[in-house]
Amino acid sequence: MACLNADGTLSPSGRALVAALAAPSTPEEVARTTGLALYRVRSGLRELVAAGLVAIDGDRYRAAGP
Amino acid sequence: METTDGTTTGARLPRLNEPAPDFEATTTHGVIRLADYAGGWLVLFSHPADFTPVCTTEFMAFAAIYPELQRRHTELLGLSIDSVSAHIAWVRNIEEKTGVAIPFPVIADLDRAVATAYGMVMPGESTTETSRCVFVIDPIGRVRAMIYYPLTTGRNTEEIVRLIDALQMSDARQVSTPANWRPGDKVLIPTPPTVETAAERMTEEFASRTEGFERVDWYLCTKSVEAV
Known part of the structure; x- marks a missing residue:
């Protein structure tokens, strides 16, 4: 669990990823925005999608809002 | 095939220029898949055990070349048959005692799934530890180079940088x-x-x-x- 803590709150990298998704972005764009390595972005986005916190639109990811 | 003494026989080992065995693994940086590295180069390496002297010097040496590897669009990924908590404790101890931060993830391969797929356990040396293996995987997921060192002998990390340079030169020219x-x-x-x-x-x-x-x-x- 790199992006989510055991209590369901976001870890620092999780918060950085969600903040970077204010506008729909590709993993490459998120990596540039956050400074995180691309493998960490891909891994983290997968985790956030599984948790329902991020949604996928085509090749872009966005924060899952109401 | 797993034998009664825990060793593995008959597994098909990686070969040069063939697809690297796929994996999804628990690491110190979360759950990582081989596909997460697609488009860049990956150096996947194993070490025998956390909190051991040769491995500690190797981790410090791998940390030292990490910026050079990043300039070459290359990531590092370590592995041993230890728990993620042991890995975390060890990398924190390395930083505390030596000042060297370990910037790359380390696979906690307790079920030996990745070690078995990559043939990292050498029963002639040890049935409980991975040997000092290095797999260079290219941007399309092919194994491009393999290095095996015994338990006693720390690797030359500058050679790994040189190897990446040579492979990228061969591909480009x-x-x-x-x-x-x-x-x-x-x-x-x-x-x-x-x-x-x-x-x-x-x-x-x-x-x-x-x-x-x-x-x-x-x-x-x-x-x-x-x-x-």
Whole structure:
């Protein structure tokens, strides 16, 4: 669990990823925005999608809002 | 196939220029898949055990080359048959005692799934630890180089940087690199495939149109190339 803590709150990298998704972005764009390595972005986005916190639109990811 | 003593037999080991075995693994940086590295180079390496002296010096050496590897679009991924908590404790201890931060993830391969797929356990050395293996995986997921060192002997991490440089040069310029090649050195022109091209290689016309051309004989010629 790199992006989510055991209590369901976001870890620092999780918060950085969600903040970077204010506008729909590709993993490459998120990596540039956050400074995180691309493998960490891909891994983290997968985790956030599984948790329902991020949604996928085509090749872009966005924060899952109401 | 798992035997009663915990060793593995009959597993198909990775081969050069074939797809690297896929994996999804728990690491110190979360759950990582091989596909997460697609588009860049990956150096996947194993060490025998956390909190051991040779491995500690190797981790410090791998940390030292990490910025150089990143400049080459290359990531590092460690592995041993230890828990993620042991890995975390060890990398924190390395930083506390030496000041060296370990910036790359380490796979906690307690079920040996990745170690088995990559043939990292050498029963002749140890049935409980991974040997010092290195797999260089290219941007399309092929195994491009493999290095195996015994438990007793720490690896030369500068050689891994040199290896990445050589592989990237070969891919970019369709050339081979000679022994001990370093960026900036001349590269080898591929061996002529026919008697006609072998004869051409011996002509002054060929020499004059090839930058930095040097010829020992038709099969051993070098030239200059631009950096990758």
